Amino acid sequence: MDLKKLEDILKIKLPHIGGVSFQKDDVIHCENRIGGTVLPLGVAGPLHINGQHAKGDYYIPLATTEGALVASVNRGSKAISASGGASSGVELVGVTRGPVFEVKNISQALSFKKWLDEHLSLLKKEAEKTSSHLKLLKLGARITGNYVYVRFYFNTGEAMGMNMATIATDKIVSYIENKTKASCLAISGNFCVDKKPAWLNFISGRGRRVWAEAIIKKDLVKTILKTSPQKLFEVWLAKCMMGSIMSGGMGFNSHFANVVAAFFAATGQDLAHVVEGSMGVTTMKVLENGDLYVSVYLPAVMLGTIGGGTKLAIKKEALSIMKVTSSDALAEILGCAVLAGELSLLSSLAEGSLAKAHTRLGR
């Protein structure tokens, strides 16, 4: 694959990616700017997806300096597509902001929590004054001592929406302070949880939950991935389950973060949200007919097709490679790319050593 060939296939032009350049009138949010930096960008695919929102053959733009990463997603895509493609699903959880309030005591805290639950519709109204693109979906509050942590969940449409959520939360907080005895100590009380690993994100989700799965025919596991479903299963179990357990992990996968980081860099997402994207679970099982079932679950995907870095023309071009119609579709494509990456890396691990293992152990 090279630029010319991709442009021909997709019938689009990618001048900025090809030329690695800013556009003159790009809106750039970076103070004290002295210029820019660059990352090589390659494409993996085509990856066939039968998703809820993404349907068709996709080329995946990945910006990285890590050798083998694009090749790995490419190989995984080949195995998936040859097996009929990946399925995917997405659920909007909402971008979250989690202020911390201070009250006098437990009794006041419990009353405050009750007040919040009872006034959700009024808080919605306040929040939605700040933008026509934002909806307050729900809230969840937790009390410890005289602190109350409140997590607001917002639908911010096609934008990742962190800034929109902050502005809306500020509005809500003012309203709350006017109407109750609670005072806000910080508009972000790390109950968001933004850009930090946290079980709250894993369990309650953040942004979007994304699932992707495929059934890889056993013959294709052999010819394309150079291993077998059984070996893959054993490596997956030892690594993604038991290995992550033994290390006290939140990432029960092989390398979600690699694919998420390269995809985010290419498409103008916030690179610090790789943290949320590194969490999640890969699943494998050998089906009764000997084929391989593989799936990924990403509980907290933070991305958007408008706003933030996506305003740069070069990022828009990357999005145009995938002809994305919505952030839901973009999330599904990412999920499937992550799936391809898992399949390929686990195969490399399995092929590299498991064969020897079995001969030697002679069980």
Place this chain on the structure above:
Amino acid sequence: MDLKKLEDILKIKLPHIGGVSFQKDDVIHCENRIGGTVLPLGVAGPLHINGQHAKGDYYIPLATTEGALVASVNRGSKAISASGGASSGVELVGVTRGPVFEVKNISQALSFKKWLDEHLSLLKKEAEKTSSHLKLLKLGARITGNYVYVRFYFNTGEAMGMNMATIATDKIVSYIENKTKASCLAISGNFCVDKKPAWLNFISGRGRRVWAEAIIKKDLVKTILKTSPQKLFEVWLAKCMMGSIMSGGMGFNSHFANVVAAFFAATGQDLAHVVEGSMGVTTMKVLENGDLYVSVYLPAVMLGTIGGGTKLAIKKEALSIMKVTSSDALAEILGCAVLAGELSLLSSLAEGSLAKAHTRLGR
């Protein structure tokens, strides 16, 4: 600050950053490359550092599309430098690779663990055949059922060294399989733990542990940060301690990941290592004289001054802005930049709401 001014101050030329370009003969590890992507790059500073390795005034290159990020680190740097600068320290833990071995049973696992401990010097010898830049520092093994997870720690000099470590581990694994009954299921058993949040990284470290600290005079907290040491302390306690606790977190900080991501993008580090970099702790306390003590601790910083993305000329330029002499120095500069970011964001939070809080609560 603009490009010209920075070049004049530093007495260097930054043509690639200024022109946002690849160099013709750049070695680029990215398959199916169709071009590249760009990120705006700004500088924060000067930030005065009295570290073990970094000493002097530093401009911090940050590549980001998040508005306010560079400005925030800049403001933090100003407060720190005006107070006499930041101190920092670094400890090499070593890049780690953690294969998983299979044995027959617990008895064999215990014998195998003993064998590993007794043969460390031989394993060192094997590992060090693969590169003159690599040393095997130590190993740690954990047993569950018939699995044995072994974590090898390598000194890879000025390189981040993940690839070097993998090659060395492969060599070690072959040696082990020849000499023992253990068989390697996967050369990475998620006991590394590479690019996934994990308590093993937090507790045992990975790459380098980095600390940075400063004492900010109370007057400067007021004039530069627009808040007070006491308010900062209260916000820090409610957010970085209690808020992270309430959300089941591994990041007891405000936004390490933002600074780490922007710094890594600018200097050619692996963006997926932002995951490790997002972990860690910010500490604050009000000293008896009313000044503010602030520190950060990053338990797992993965970076290098050679290899990987640093081979690109544009990344070398970013390193040249900091005149870095070693990866230890680079790690300390990052630590101090993270410190500046914490100080500034926590101040914004404190200033925005805490004042109102106290009036209202009337405690």
Place this chain on the structure above:
Amino acid sequence: MDLKKLEDILKIKLPHIGGVSFQKDDVIHCENRIGGTVLPLGVAGPLHINGQHAKGDYYIPLATTEGALVASVNRGSKAISASGGASSGVELVGVTRGPVFEVKNISQALSFKKWLDEHLSLLKKEAEKTSSHLKLLKLGARITGNYVYVRFYFNTGEAMGMNMATIATDKIVSYIENKTKASCLAISGNFCVDKKPAWLNFISGRGRRVWAEAIIKKDLVKTILKTSPQKLFEVWLAKCMMGSIMSGGMGFNSHFANVVAAFFAATGQDLAHVVEGSMGVTTMKVLENGDLYVSVYLPAVMLGTIGGGTKLAIKKEALSIMKVTSSDALAEILGCAVLAGELSLLSSLAEGSLAKAHTRLGR
């Protein structure tokens, strides 16, 4: 305090505790029974409580072989009571059972989750056929691959209710399997989470959430606890916050488990639920007038006043010491006893060493 004196104060008789004996007609659920074992039982208090449910002066029965434990809760109770007593609050979360279901794929999983949400009222009806003492409160489902984990929350009245919940879940599961394509792999899929440390319990609660708090006058901190509010605060911050963080903990407290274990042993609760009871947070702060605010939060308290071990006459006697009228009251008394234990142990730590610390550091 001795038996006679307590009996006189309370105007009750405690023959079984005094005689350390089973009652002939005790219903004892213990197969292959060869006899019994004993634990010494002491009382702490009186502890003055102004709770939502518990109001008055309470003696706390504690069964333990750990020297100083009863004395510690006693000292804490003294300081709390002399300061006007503890406040407390309780929230019923519900006992939970979390089966795991298997479906064909993600699409089926998403449909199944939707079906569950839409059929909650029918599931309630099924569940409530199994006992007139049980209500199904809500459910929460999570999907990974082709697994669906569902957490059912039950109100089981005054009983701890784990068995009731299991029977009700079995009924629900049968109904679900009849009506959907999902199949239950295990009626407990560790999504309960019963008797294992887990963030799901911390974040979403289990059984009851319990809070207790007190304001200890600074003079009483000095005379009874032999330390000062400021020293206590510093020790709390270094230990319960930072120390628990540095060790990757789920228990941000000093020794909840000690008090919970001794209270559970005395009152006939399930000793393995000490695991849930060991989680939680202690909070301290120095108020503007110099007094000490201290609170505890236990997110997952599993207990009851009927059923299980409470059927033994000797456990009923222990409950009678507290004249408990409900499980909510019992939970509040436990919370306040835990508060007393925290206050006393942290004081011992502070008194033992912090004084020296400050002189020596000369900050």
Place this chain on the structure above:
Amino acid sequence: MDLKKLEDILKIKLPHIGGVSFQKDDVIHCENRIGGTVLPLGVAGPLHINGQHAKGDYYIPLATTEGALVASVNRGSKAISASGGASSGVELVGVTRGPVFEVKNISQALSFKKWLDEHLSLLKKEAEKTSSHLKLLKLGARITGNYVYVRFYFNTGEAMGMNMATIATDKIVSYIENKTKASCLAISGNFCVDKKPAWLNFISGRGRRVWAEAIIKKDLVKTILKTSPQKLFEVWLAKCMMGSIMSGGMGFNSHFANVVAAFFAATGQDLAHVVEGSMGVTTMKVLENGDLYVSVYLPAVMLGTIGGGTKLAIKKEALSIMKVTSSDALAEILGCAVLAGELSLLSSLAEGSLAKAHTRLGR
């Protein structure tokens, strides 16, 4: 099984267990004692063990009010013994105490850590002045800000040793404060980590690490456990791996805590140490010949055969049932009992529902 029969088999007398009584001259550490409480005690077994330290057929004393628990361990023991018995292993980690020190800054912290490492032999000497039964094994220090957390590991022989460790740590701390600029804020800085769930205990161990395993013949899985190795494997994977992952757990098992609590109550251990004992991993796999491999790993077992509650005659009797010769042997017996409990409960879960699942899913 009843008392008479057990006494005949073991050729011992168990008057206190049979009579459920204190002995007059029992040393009882419980202040404000008004009497005692009782728990029914049953025995499971015989369980055949081929351990490093425990060898032979064992009856397991379990004190509980939870119906089915003894029966469950009994059934598991039957399956294990009929298959040739369980193997086990134990590793002394040492009881730990983790004080927190305060220093001036990072530089002083790093020097202090170095000083500790260099003076280990002197610290050993100090520690060992406090008891001839105690050895200081090693230490590990972690720095954040101006705090230094130090974890001391002690061999306390046959005693669980928490009190011995505290006294020794106090001695060490005095020495350190005399020789360095560090000051101890609290002799327990939650870096121990005593009676709280924590990854530090999971990863670095506490007390003893214990492993137990068995291979259960497939026919016996069918006849005794009423299920099949494959079904057991599937339930284990869905529950102990994926279910614990989905709930953010530290316990990758079915019900370690149940067995540990009942065993600890019977044998005079500290009931709050059930917290540490609830952590750990169960492993299952189907061997090539169709038999079932099952193992358990408990990373932090805190127990002893002397001291604490074991001083009560009734607890000594429970120990005599197992003819324990050492705490290592006791730990192995506990491990094997836990193994039996896992096997039986997972079988109940598998038998109850998995059969239906497969018919219905018709994969």
